[in-house]
Amino acid sequence: MRCKFCENKAYIKIHYPKMYLCVDHFIEYFERKVKRTIERYKLLKPTERILVVISGGKDSAVTAYILKKLGYNIECLYINLGIGEYSRKSEEYVKRQCELIDAPLHIVRVKEILGAGIGEVRTRRPTCSYCGLTKRYIFNKFAYDNGFNVIATGHNLDDEASFIFSNLMNWNTEYLAKQGPLLLGEGVFVKKVKPLYELTEREVVAYALAVGIEYLIEECPYARGATTIEYKEILNQMEEERPGTKINFVKGYLRKKSLFGQELEKAELHACEVCGMPAQREKCSFCRFWRLDEPINFKI
Ligand code: Q46
Incomplete structure (x- = not known):
């Protein structure tokens, strides 16, 4: 197959809108889409200090890479969760990813500051639940203590679609009232943005490979059996049969999100x-x- 825009061999087939692109035109397409997402949802201003939360995986690495390429003022934060070999390997990848783009890297080690790693605490609370609580607190407090204006994370379209899907299945209307590509800051809560909001996981992988970003493929050991993975598989099947399902689902949610607003309890x-x-x-x-x-x- 040839690229839609030139004579070169196709590197990827984009499913929605359907087209084949060579590697150069795919890179251009991907970066244009991120720029458009930033503009459409008014995510970033050129003068803001941005803290990219980076994990060693593809999504956060691509987020840092592309924001740097677009000329934003970024620094990266890696939270070492103290999950054995997985954390050791991910820290190695993070260091390489930051060297590649020449971005300052800050590291916070959960074990050092809290005395135990994730998975080492005796509690009835599920591991991912207190891990999420810990990560959210650390990156927000780190950004606040150091005067960052924005926190950028690597959530992509598949993450968002599966998150909305799972919260709908469980009628977690409070969560549904608060999601989106932009969460405005308020007081000590720093603004949070998701520049890859409209790009699929498959496109993020293809971009990382195209520009030479190395990343940790291995999943966190606690991710096994997570329901979000099942929801992602279901959505992938639907996307296969009806291309555009995920983006239409997420955009539809953003249009109707205000309906869930009344569920927000003002604690x-x-x-x-x-x-x-x-x-x-x-x-x-x-x-x-x-x-x-x-x-x-x-x-x-
Ligand atoms: S929450 Fe759970 Fe993740 Fe924390 S324990 Fe691993 S899988 S890292 S996104």
């Missing part, structure tokens, strides 16, 4: 007595879970 928040971050009780959920008596200062 009364006050400052956590340990770290000062917003809390519903005396301590915020992070300080409570990790039994902290002293705040963690992430200032560089």
